[in-house]
Amino acid sequence: MIDRVLSRLPALARSAGARAAPIVPPGNVAGRALLTVIAIMTFLASLTVGAVTLVSDTAAQWQSQIAREVTVQIRPDEGLDMGAALSRVQMVALSTHGILSAEAMDDAATSRLLEPWLGEGLKLDDLPVPRLVIIAINEDDPPDFAALGKAIRDAVPQASLDDHRAWVSRLVSMAHATVWTGIAILALVLVATVLTVVFATRGAMTGNRHIIEVLHFVGARGSFIAAEFQRHFLKLGLIGALAGGAVALCAFYLFGRWTAANQATPEADQISALFGSFSIGWTGYGGVLLLIVLIGVLTAVTSRVTVIRQLAAIDMLSPVEA
Structure with a gap:
């Protein structure tokens, strides 16, 4: 070797x-x-x-995507005019600095959202379903969410602002x-x-x-x-x-x-x-x-x-x- x-x-x-x-x-x-x-x-x-x-x-x-928009939920209440409440929330949102748009989710979109659980052909007037307003915000210059939430509650007491902080x-x-x-x-x-x-x-x-x-x-x-x-x-x-x-x-x-x-x-x-x-x-x-x-x-x-x-x-x- x-x-x-x-x-x-x-x-x-x-x-x-x-x-x-x-x-x-x-x-x-x-x-x-x-x-x-x-x-x-x-x-x-x-x-x-x-x-x-x-x-x-x-x-x-x-x-x-979550940071670009917030949601306002309006709970149905006795004597509440939901259409007027949606309009007031939109007006308050659009008058706030840093808001780009505010669109109420219409009946058709709300029905599609609930179809997997409640089926087709829903009549929202017969159900106590909360209504939503989708608010788009300016990511570069966002609004004061605390002030916005207070202004919305003052305009519509049944409304609440969700800025998705918990989800983020x-x-x-x-x-x-x-x-x-x-x-x-x-x-x-x-x-x-x-x-x-x-x-x-x-x-x-x-x-x-x-x-x-x-x-x-x-x-x-x-x-x-x-x-x-x-x-x-x-x-x-x-x-x-x-x-x-x-x-x-x-x-x-x-x-x-x-x-x-x-x-x-x-x-x-x-x-x-x-x-x-x-x-x-x-x-x-x-x-x-x-x-x-x-x-x-x-x-x-x-x-x-x-x-x-x-x-x-x-x-x-x-x-x-x-």
Whole structure:
């Protein structure tokens, strides 16, 4: 065994740039298994990045839509002229600074809103159904909501202003919780990837232990040996990350196309209500591409650090073995 190793020394230790044979076998079973694991890890991490981007963007859209309008609810009361009450609320709203428009929801729109629960053909005059006024506000110069609510109550005591602050607060909390959960999952996936690369590197070093030890003892620099492993694992990491990331991007793209092509179905309507068009946008695609590069670099750096530490351990044990 030593004779065979020594016969390869001139080609391996000549210089860092002239190599006749790689230290790490390029196509062994362990390498293919590691490539598969990295592809799976990248796929899961890419799904996490895409999902966090999707939820964050959708929550921002919801928050913007809610912030653009407020609602006035007028409760029916004995002797209340609902038509006059709606007109008074509109007049008060339109006379307030920062209000763009105020539109009362007509009987047809109110009936459509209640159809899923009360059925078709509703007669609102026979039911104590609250009526709504939708008020659009200027996001750049919003009104004083407290003063607006007081003015509306003074004009119509049965009316109440809902500025959706509770919904906005819950929405922001949900978005923040989702983002932090995604970051935690992404961190766990990256840690698992690092540990997998560490074990794979140690396994590769164990399989080539005699070659590595002889090279190291005859004067080959640790950086040269580490560079061999780094180059090998960088290639594996990039190929696996590209495969996993590409599958994840295709999944997002195909699901977005399916949602766009089935807008009329109840399933697609529910998905659109929760996630918009289910498109992660350029931010999500850019995040996945950065993740692919990060996993490739992380794989190479982890392998290099592992090799250097293993060689340092060999140096510490060599005087004892001598």
